[in-house]
Amino acid sequence: MKRRIVSATVNNQSGVLHRITGLFTKRQFNIESITVGVTEIEGVSKMTFVVNVEDDRQVEQLIKQLNKQIDVLKVSDITDQAIVARELALIKVISNAQTRSEISGIVELFRASIIDVSRESVTVQVTGDSEKMDAIIDLLRPYGIKELARTGITAFPRGSQKSVANMKQYSLLK
Template sequence: MKKRIVTAFVLNQSGVLNRVTGLFTKRQFNIESITVGHTETEGVSRMTFVVYVEDDRQIEQLIKQLNKQIDVLKVSDITDQAIVARELALIKVLSNGQTRTEINGIIEPFRASVIDMSRDSVTVQVTGDTEKVEAMIELLKPYGIKEMARTGLTAFPRGTQKSVTELKQYTLFK
């Protein structure tokens, strides 16, 4: 199975997320992660999906099906491009006075931070690529992870690749 990162620009309207994810369900794709948020273009949102496929034919078919959706403006498989990709995780770890110093020592090289503290736990915030987040989680597991929330991957091409100007022009004509 190959990991693929797909972005879709969609109209920011009620029901779009449901219709798009329904298409994944019909095609029996399991969405590993999904992030959705506003873009710099008013009324347009970006969806970033991480999916696993058996071959390139499957991802091509998925992109064709997504492009047929009326609320979808543009779809791209950005896996093989130079991309900027980040994930956010909040991790609540069991801790006491003795282990807090150890936990701070662990999170410092990751440029993570403690964002909340109670008598028996600390909440750590870490951002970065998925491998960095996974490494942080593995190092904190021995202390006892009480709760965790992850955003999933969000990404777009680096530099001047696939200019957003194309999207602005595209939205006027679709």
């Protein structure tokens, strides 16, 4: 199975997410993760799906089917592109006075942050790629993870050098 990252720009309308995930279900695709949020354009949202496919034909078929949806504006398989991708994890770790400094050291190492502290636990917030999430979870697991929530990947293609140059020209014109 190949892991693919598919990005879809859609109209922000009621029922769009339901129709799109229904299409995944009909085609028997398992969604590993999905993130959805508004974009810089009012009324438009970005969806990022991570799916496992057997071959490239399957992802091509999925993209064709998504493009047929009325509220879908653009669909891309961005897996093989240079992309900016991030994930967020909240991890509630069992902690007491003796282990809190050890956990704090791990958190600092990963440039994460402790966002909540109680007598029996600390909650850690970490952002980054999936490998970073897996690594910090593995290091915190021996302390005891009470709760874990991950957002899934949100991503888009990196800007090209040409677009960066165009932005510099534009800023010079102002």
